[in-house]
Amino acid sequence: MKTSLFSPIGIFDSGIGGLIIAKEIKIQMPNENFIYFGDTKNMPYGEKSKDFIRKNSMKIASFLYEKKCKALVIACNSIASNALDMIIKKFHRKILIFNVIDPVVKNTVLLSYKRIGIIATSATIHSNFYTKKIKEYYHHLDVVQMSTPLLAPIIENGWKMKKINPIIKNYLNHLKSIDAILLACTHYFFLKEEIDNFYHGKVHLIDIPKIVAQEIKEKLNEKKLLCFHPISTWNRFPIFYTSSSIPIFFEKKVRILFGKKVFLKHDF
Secondary structure: OOOOOOOOOOOOOOOOOOOHHHHHHHHHHHOOOOOEEEEEOOOOOOOOOOHHHHHHHHHHHHHHHHOOOEEEEEEEEHHHHHHHHHHHHHHHHHOEEEEOOHHOOHHHHHHOOEEEEEEEOOOHHHOHHHHHHHHHOOOEEEEEEEEEEOOHHHHOOOHHHHHHHHHHHHHHHOOOOOEEEEEEOOHHEEEEEHHHHOOOOOOOOOOOOHHHHHHHHHHHHHOOOOOOOOOOOOOOOOEEEEEOOHHHHHHHHHHHHHHOEEEEEEOO
16 A cells, blocks of 8 residues: 555554654654544453454554555554554554554663663553563663553543542552653553652653654654655644544543644544
8 A cells, every 4th residue: 555755644542542642743743644543432451351452453553554544653552562463463564663662662761770660551561561671671670560450441531630649649659669660551641740749750750752752753754754844735634533432531632632623533
């Protein structure tokens, strides 16, 4: 399938978490357009089986490929840690593939730390994908993982922060004596300020969206697929697909992050 530098970037996640990745992509690559898919019907993925995650991820990846995207961005740690190999096997000769784990574990920022904490969904923690990857590059790092299964669903359901804060504190009370933390679920980026406040700014929150977007920008430029020109008027608004009727909270987050000039659609 033929693509060009004007083709969109395809981004997908189980729900709203990947919107933060999409926003950072837009900041670093303002001339790029993208198509976003949130599997709102089946979120959260964190408690789903590996087989379920792999099956649904392939379906969404195929959907975005058919939309003639020039790159796929797996903006979900549960998908990347459980289905990346399958997606690569099918699409690596057809389209550029990015995820939210590899750019981070390869980034030299991790050289600065001795003990790093990782909070993620059960699916990501059980895969042990992050720890294996980190240990490939940084033998000195002491990695402490913790499953935080309640966070993604309550974020998707639009809970008020005053109700979420006690849950955050309860989790993080078990994750101390670290010098950096990886929010290994894109949903958790919406809690960045609250997590930083818990540690009183003494634990470094690794900026995953910025690292991932930078990797995408460099690779697109290397492949001569980076768009340096303003997008044509007929295709300049991002498109957001959901697998269920568009949730109010999803639409609200999209419009807060990207403004009113967006298209929201329901597919699958």
